[in-house]
Amino acid sequence: MVLRSVSKWSLLVVATVGVTYPLTLVGVPSAALFAALAVGIALALTSLAPGGVPRGAGLAAQGVLGVYIGTMVDHDAVGALGPHWPIVVAIAVATLLLSVVCGALLATHRDITPLTGSLALVAGGASGLVAIARELGGDDRVVSVVQYLRVALVTASMPVVVTLVYHADKSHPSATVTQSDTAPWYLSIGMLIALVVVGATAGKLVRLPGAGLLGPLALTVLLQITGLSFGLSVPMVLVQIGYALIGWQAGLAFTRDSLRAVGRMLPTAIGLIVMLSVATAGLGVALAHVAGLTPLEGYLATSPGGVYAVLATAVETGSNVTFIIAAQVVRILLMLFAAPLLARSMVWLSRRVGRQSREMTPASREPISVAD
DSSP: OHHHHHHHHHHHHHHHHHHHHHHHHTTOTTHHHHHHHHHHHHHHHTTOSOSOOOHHHHHHHHHHHHHHHHTTOOTTHHHHHGGGHHHHHHHHHHHHHHHHHHHHHHTTSTTOOHHHHHHHTOSSOHHHHHHHHHHHTSOHHHHHHHHHHHHHHHHHHHHHHHHHTSOOOOSSOOOOOOOOOOOOHHHHHHHHHHHHHHHHHHHHHTTOTTHHHHHHHHHHHHHHHHTOSTTOOOOHHHHHHHHHHHHHHHHTTOOHHHHHHHHHHHHHHHHHHHHHHHHHHHHHHHHHHHHTOOHHHHHHHHOSSOHHHHHHHHHHTTOOHHHHHHHHHHHHHHHHHHHHHHHHHHHHHHHHHTOOOOOSOGGGOOOOGGGO
16 A cells, blocks of 8 residues: 555656656746646546645645745835835735636636635736635635636737737847845755744734745745845745645646536636736736836736746836836735635625535535634
8 A cells, every 4th residue: 555655656746747847948837836737637537646735745835835925025126116106006906806806707607616716816826826725715726727727828928919019129128137145055944944834833823814825925025025034045946846736736636527617617717817817908008107117017017927927028128127026026915915805705705695606526625714
């Protein structure tokens, strides 16, 4: 029995690494998570998958990703927005509201609960939302598929939109964003462990839903803003392992019935993602007008996904890279920290209106107090 379990885990790891490598070469965002999700689904459906990711490993992965996302915040981020930070925050809130509306529309599908629909279409922090979806009471398989479908569609369409709609000039690229000195690897590892343990523990003490992710994330953002992070950086190998664990957590829970259910809702999800992208592009027009940006900069600052593609496009088109990335970070952080509140609201609303959706996989769901 032990040998069989080891062989299944070995197959899972080797196959995931084999799929991750080519996806990384072609620039797929969060390639390890996407590969782990796909491999996990394939092995689960062929009965070759191990039992599932241990809860401790899943929580550790959440913590690593929380710190990694937090390091995106630069201590000059607030200053980069200048006097225009209110409109940036307002547009991020508007994006969240649009996401909720799209999530409600997705939840009209018979296979999707309102909570799962809302989490699936929150426009920001895909890896973080997938990591805590199950803990918030949602179906992490649906959330993972729709979130990465959103990222893929936005990323793939960006070059086309930038060229055909905004007629971007790539002859005068911006200077790349300079990286500050990073801490030695052993200091970064020590800080990472401390942030994960202290952040998760503190988050549980204050009853923060998704504490394993949001606790370390909040502490890391605080250190970054105050300049006390001392060049903290998360080793990419740990980030990739974290991505893989979260992808496996969702992928290994798939069954043939749940895969068919996801397939039935994909056309609706694609339509809603396109609608969300068009709506946020409209918000970009408003931002450009108020903040004195070009239409292209407004579009990039409000893009509902594909942060790395946004950065690359901003650099090669000579756009205001600092402002665009600061606006994107505000969006991502708002979406992640709003997710628990969104979960509470969806559960409350579902109870008030008596909305009942067919549960896709009751056994895979582990709601915590937020869903009580």
